[in-house]
Structures are given as structure tokens and as C-alpha cells.
Amino acid sequence: MWSFFLHELRSKRGALLGWSLGMCGFVLLYVGLYPSFAEQVPGFKDLLDLPIYQALGVSTMSTFPGWLSSTVLNFMPIIVGVYALIAGTGTLAGEEERGTLENIVALPLSRWQIVTSKFLAILVTLTGILVLTALVTLSVTAWVKTQIDVNLVYGAIWWAIIAALPLLGSLAAAALLLGAFLPTRGAASGVSIFMLIASYLSNNLFGQIENLRNYRFLSPFYYFNSSATAFTEGVAWGDVAALLALTLVLFALALLSFQRRDLMTHRWFWDRPRPVQ
């Protein structure tokens, strides 16, 4: 199992590099430009009252922590979340569609070992992307501190970013489950991307609508603090536990689904052979 896990990890080197570079570019662009925008930020206040910005979770930019949360903490989970979904659906449905999964399942590995190795490799890759994103954010923040007066603790930035891991893990587990259950990677990707956008927007929009505010807990994004308070309140361990529980449940369901399913593409579950009674 160890050598298969290492193989999975190696196969994600390109994704780790590419997505990390993308996130680093994003951070450099948004955070690095803050000193230039700092003087114009008060003019954005009316703009931020627009519903579109509310839906995107952009609430305050008048302070550096507000700017950092509205850009990095707010958009990073959805950007890296796209990778989590791509990796999650590619793990079973994608490999099955390419035909390479047949070679792996024919090896002396249990199915739970295959799924677990693949999921752990995704989690390690996500951790790598977050760590590099956090390191670049810290570096840029250090430079920003030389330009303007910023009162922000480095450790708080680090943990606020790393706290996205349980959220991203749950997204990857959901994609893994869809990939194990639905007949094609296209179907799994379509459904999971829709769920990502819907849960992201609903978390922000429901907060603006009185009747729906109580339903925000249905979105996994609800359990990740993307506001400036993340830098002062620290990690919300209750939310982390909720996301870890969600990840475990989704992963267990994906495991169960893959354990029972047959290797073939383009067949919905009612067209698949049923196990012996």
C-alpha cells in the first residue's frame, strides 16, 4: 500500500506545482498591490454594498486584515476547491474512464487500500498547496508591513489559511463519492462543480436573507471563517470537527460505494451487475 501511495503522490507533483504557482500568483497580485490601493480603499465602500459583492463574501476592504480576508481567505477555498473536485472525481471516475484503474484493481491491493491511498495523496497535495499559499502570503505581508502600518500576527495568518484544509478535504471527499457513484467523470464533475458554486454562494447569500439565514449551516463553507475575524479569533475547533466529520462520512460512503461497484464506465447503477444475494 505504501508504494502505491507514493505512486499516487508522485502523480500529483505537477498539480501541486501548478496550483501552488497559481495561488502564489493570486496572492502576489492581490496582497502585493494593497499598499498602492490602500489610499483608494475608502472609495470602494459604496461598491461593497452591492449584492454581487455580498454574494461573493467581500465585506470590508478598509483595513489590511479585511482586504486579506476578502481576497485570500474568501477566494482561496473556491479556487483550490476546484482542484479538490478535479482530483476527487479524477481519482476513481477519471481513472476508470481512461482505463488505468483496471490495471490497479488487478494488483494485490484491496479496494479500500486503493481509495485510501488515493484520498490521502489528494489531502497531502492540498496541504502542500495551502502551505505554499500561506508561506507566500506571509512573505508578501512582511513586505506590506514595510510599506504601511499593519498590525497583524503572522501565526494568525498561517492558521487562518491552513484552517481551509478540512473544508477542502470535505470537497475532495464529496467529489470522490460522486466519482464512485456516477457513471462518468463528466457527470461527477458537473454535479460537484454545481455543488461547489451553490454551497459557496448560498453561504454568503443566505446570510443576507433573514428567512434563509438559519440554513447556512447546510453549506460546508459555513464552517470556514473567511472574514477578518479569522485573524483574531483563531481556529474554530468546533467547525474544524464538523468538517472533519463530514469528510469522514463522505469518504466512508465513497469507500462503500467503490467496494460494491463494478469497474465499467457509462453505466448507471441500475445497469450494473448486482452482487450475489
Place this chain on the structure above:
Amino acid sequence: MNRTTANEMSMTEAIITTEDLTVYYGKQRGIDGVDLQVQKGEVFGFLGPNGAGKTTTQRVLLDLIRPIRGRAEIFGLDCQTEGAAIRERVGYLPGELSLYENMTAHEYFDLIGGVRGRVNDRAYRRQLCEQLDLDPTRRMCAYSRRNKQKVGVVAAFLSEPDLLILDEPTTSLDPLVQRRVLELVRAVRDEGRTVFFSSHVLSEVQAVCDRVGIIREGRLVTTERIDALTERNFRRVRMWFDQTPQPDAFKLEGVKLIEAHENALTFEVYDRMDRFLRAAVEQGLQDIETLPVTLEEVFLAFYGGEE
């Protein structure tokens, strides 16, 4: 080595056993009630046209798909509940081989070897690559279909498994490499190991297999020793004569006239050729051509009425 007797001592232990094995994809039939036994140390040919159920049977054996009825065992272990233990001793070449395009063949063999715990067996790997004329240092995406098939063959043989399940192993290979693959299969049998050899190419099955199972429309029609099947085989010949021959001259046992066109006649010959050829010479034989007989035609000839 005489292939029908060399392994008699070891051919008492069933390596593969299936009973009433049945797979349906929704309402579509995969296989239906397949009862099969493959003995230790034999090359068992699994014959059938595309869609007959060969691949489905193999996929059940490897626990890639599950049957709706019946059971399958390899080495006395249940294919569904003890699949990982079985696969430790099985090498598999799928019919439609897909490989990781970004890996080199060496990296792929490392993966296979690592999972099987035989990562250091480089000498045998090198020997296999040389035998099949494969350069394992290139990335899969740079390989032709032919070279990818060679990678699949090496991967299947690499861990020297007790059982090899090969689905159309010579597909897309050139004749020289095809012959080397068949030599590898014979070598495996000579070591007392077992091969489940699925193919629709009758000639290569005849060349290496001890017994064959013929599957048609999901049902196992028969299992026979290869020599028995060969005896039941027939040849189709077309002959040209100096003048229009007398068809009655060919009313011989085991000879069937299937087409007559002026001075050209086409026959199917199920018996010895000597009397038939003498009759042809007496009729003024000018030229003769042996026409290919497909496996499907063998099925039709021998099993057409056994629905």
C-alpha cells in the same frame, strides 16, 4: 517437451473453478451459467468471438465485476472475498490496455513490482524487455500501440505469477514478437505454472494451448483438448480446372461443395485431403487456393445447431 504429457503429474489440482457464473448488465447478458475448471500447469485457451463473454469472465475472476449468480474460485480462494490474496499470485493483461501516459515503462514496472514486493527483480525485467524488443526508458505517451502492448505483456509476466490471465495478448504485435509471446507462454507452462489464454485467433490458441473452452453468447459451449478441436476443424479450398468439372466426382465423405462458378469450385473439407486431391487431379486441376476459415465459421460448422 510433449505438452500433453509434460504436466500430467501436476494437472490434478484445479487452479480456476467457476460454478454457474452469471453476469447481467441490466437486462443485457454478460455470461450465463459458466462452469469451468482450469488445471494447474496447463495453458487453457478461452475462445469466442467479440462480445461472447470472454472478458466478462476474466473480469469476474479478478473481482473487477461481481456476478449476480454463481461463484468463482482461484487457488481455492473465493474471488470476491479473497481477491487481494488471489491477485498476489496472478498476472493480468487486459484486452484493452490503458497505461499512465506520463510514466516511463520502467516507472510502471517499479509500481507493479513495488505493490507486488518484487521491486528488485531487475534482471528478469531486462530479460523480458530484450525478448520483446522493448525500450523501457521512454514515456508511455511516446509509445506506439504495439509498444504499449509489449509493456502490458512484460507487466503481466514480471512477477512470475502462478497464474497468468491474458486477454488477447498478441493483439497489434508484429509476427516476430507474437511468436516470442507464445514462447513465453510455453515457458510458463513448462515451469508448471498456469495460463488462462483468451483469444479469438484460432491459430495461436492451437499453437500453445492444451485445452480450450469455447464461449458463445455468454454460455460455455464446450471444453475440449486442443487436439480434439483440431480434428474437428475444416479447411476451405477453391480450385480452378481446365474445363468445367463434374461435381459428382467430389461426392466424397467429409467433402462439401459450397460454391460452383464455371470452372471454379469451392469446397469445405472435413476429412483427409488425399482422396479429395486425387479426384481434383482427375478432373483437370489447374490451380488451388486455401481460403481462411474464421473462428466464427468453426463455431457455425460445429455448434450451429446446439442452441
